[in-house]
Amino acid sequence: APNANITSVRGSTAIVILFPNHIQGIVKSIWNLANREDIRVVNMSMGTIFNVHRITSAINYFDTEGKIFGSAAGTSFEEIKRLLGVIYPANLSKTIAVTGIENREETNFEFVAGETAHVGEAVDFCVENSAASSEATARMMGMFALLWSFNPDLTRTQCYDIMVQASHFYELQG
Numbered sequence: 001a002p003n004a005n006i007t008s009v010r011g012s013t014a015i016v017i018l019f020p021n022h023i024q025g026i027v028k029s030i031w032n033l034a035n036r037e038d039i040r041v042v043n044m045s046m047g048t049i050f051n052v053h054r055i056t057s058a059i060n061y062f063d064t065e066g067k068i069f070g071s072a073a074g075t076s077f078e079e080i081k082r083l084l085g086v087i088y089p090a091n092l093s094k095t096i097a098v099t100g101i102e103n104r105e106e107t108n109f110e111f112v113a114g115e116t117a118h119v120g121e122a123v124d125f126c127v128e129n130s131a132a133s134s135e136a137t138a139r140m141m142g143m144f145a146l147l148w149s150f151n152p153d154l155t156r157t158q159c160y161d162i163m164v165q166a167s168h169f170y171e172l173q174g
Helices: 020-034 053-064 078-083 133-150 156-166 168-173
Strands: 041-044 068-072 096-101 111-118 121-128
Touching: 020 041, 020 053, 041 133, 053 068, 068 133, 068 156, 096 133, 121 133, 133 156
Parallel strands: 041 068, 068 096, 096 121
Antiparallel strands: 111 121
8 A cells, every 4th residue: 555554563462352461562552553643543353352441541542543443343253243242342432343244245355334243233344255353354444544545634534434435335225
């Protein structure tokens, strides 16, 4: 992507957030990325069933900087989707929750906006031809980064609106 700065940060050794050292690494990573002017999009492919106040605070701060925080919804597996719905932190209002859905037809990697995951909780985007929510989140956040790389003057809201308008779901429902 032109004008894109891709950085990889590992805030934890696990994809399931369980221990204080996981939380500490994740919070430090989010705060550091929020304070970098060259970072505008984050892809997080880890989560838990518990809300963690320190992580929520870091994500809220990231959002106040006008950046996009994407998180894997954990809903690619029907058992998790049925029992838990969208997992934390994807279930926060300041995150973009993403999941993968099975390929129902040849879609050329289209994405879909707004699938209800569980008891009214919705993911923001679903990426077809993605086997899991972690993979789909990386693809979706890559699309946001690509969009911003072509037009860095767009706001977070404008980027989100463009992605919704470009989604397969929007075309079918619009």
